[in-house]
Amino acid sequence: MDSTSTWIGVTMIILGVAGIFLTYSGISHTFEMGMQGLSALILFLGIIIFAGGLARGGFPNVKPVHIASIGLVVFIGTAGLTVSAVTYSGPFKLLKVEEEFLESPIKVFVDIIPGSWDPAQPDNYVPKNIRVLVGVNHTVVWINKEDIDVSHTVTHINRLFDSGLFGPGLNWSYSFREPGLYQYFCIPHPWMRGSVEVERLSSEEVQEILASLGLGTEE
Numbered sequence: 632m633d634s635t636s637t638w639i640g641v642t643m644i645i646l647g648v649a650g651i652f653l654t655y656s657g658i659s660h661t662f663e664m665g666m667q668g669l670s671a672l673i674l675f676l677g678i679i680i681f682a683g684g685l686a687r688g689g690f691p692n693v694k695p696v697h698i699a700s701i702g703l704v705v706f707i708g709t710a711g712l713t714v715s716a717v718t719y720s721g722p723f724k725l726l727k728v729e730e731e732f733l734e735s736p737i738k739v740f741v742d743i744i745p746g747s748w749d750p751a752q753p754d755n756y757v758p759k760n761i762r763v764l765v766g767v768n769h770t771v772v773w774i775n776k777e778d779i780d781v782s783h784t785v786t787h788i789n790r791l792f793d794s795g796l797f798g799p800g801l802n803w804s805y806s807f808r809e810p811g812l813y814q815y816f817c818i819p820h821p822w823m824r825g826s827v828e829v830e831r832l833s834s835e836e837v838q839e840i841l842a843s844l845g846l847g848t849e850e
Contacts, residue, residue, distance in 0.1 A: 639677075639680055642677070643673050643676055643677025643680060644677035644678060645677075646673050646677070647672075647673040647675070647677055733769075733770075733806040733808060734770045734804075734806050735763075735765075735766065735767060735768050735769045735770040735806065736767070736768075736841060736846050737767055737768040737770075737844070737846070738768065738770045738771070738772050738804070739761055739763055739768050739770070739771045739772070740771075740772050740773075740774060741756050741757065741758060741761065741771060741772070741773045741774070741825065742756075742757045742773075742774050742776050743755060743756060743757075743773060743774065743775045743776055743777065743783050743823075744757050744776055745776060745777055745778040745779075746777075747777065747781075747783065747817075747820065747823055748777065748779075748781045748783075748819075748820055750820075750822050755817070755820070755822075755823040755824075755825075756773070756823060756824070756825035759824070759825045759826070760825060760826045760827075760828070761825075761826075761827055761828070762827075762828045762829075762830065763807060763827060763828070763829055763830070764829075764830055764831070764832055764837070764840070765807065765808070765809075765810065765829060765830070765831045765832070765837075766831075766832070766834070766837040766841075767832075767837055767840050767841065769806055769807045769808070769829060770804055770805070770806045770807075771804065771805055771806075771807070771827060772802050772803070772804040773785045773794065773802060773803050773804070774801075774802040775797055775798060775799050775800065775801055775802065776799070777798075777799045778799070779799070780798065780799060781798070781799065782796040782797060782798045782799075782819070783796070783797065783817045783819065783820065783823065784796055784797070784817050784818045784819070785803055785805070785815050785817070786815055786816055786817065786818050787813060787814070787815050788814045788815065788816065791813065792805050792813075792815075796818075796819070807827060807829045809829065809831075810829045810830050810831045811828075811829055812826060812827075812828050812829075813826060813827045813828075813829065814826045815827070
């Protein structure tokens with residue numbers, strides 16, 4: 632009975648599922664930068680190894696030591712990835728540098744107004760549809776201004792970005808890199824919808840705009 636392969640497969644499957652769960656839990660938006668793919672790969676390989684173990688010897692007897700060992704591995708793995716992403720350390724160290732560099736000199740603020748949780752409220756993200764220019768004001772900040780304890784998300788319709796849940800008084804920002812129309816919504820309150828239209832100008836035009844606003848450009 633090839634119990635080793637089977638248990639390795641089980642462990643990888645659990646780690647993969649845990650990684651995918653963390654990706655969409657909102658613990659850290661850095662998870663959107665490849666963590667879904669890594670978790671899916673671990674899950675896929677785990678299924679193959681698990682199937683191979685079953686084919687070679689069947690499913691082994693489950694013992695308490697096996698459950699404890701798998702639980703310990705999963706806990707250490709998920710805790711390590713979570714701490715790494717939240718603190719921007721280890722494999723996530725360079726991501727913070729990139730995000731800081733990409734922040735625009737001017738920020739656009741979108742308020743999530745009180746009562747956005749109510750489907751009858753026609754306004755939620757204010758302003759609802761905005762236009763930004765790369766190099767000028769491509770960093771958008773969403774502020775939760777609910778007057779009761781209600782959390783919201785800012786989630787792209789195709790998951791290009793996802794803020795995760797953030798409560799009243801908190802905010803979340805995202806720097807848009809590429810031109811296009813980005814539509815987003817709130818996961819718990821899907822009637823809340825907004826969009827960001829991103830445009831790119833030539834570097835000369837960007838410099839002229841910043842100069843007219845009294846802002847210098849970094850070389």
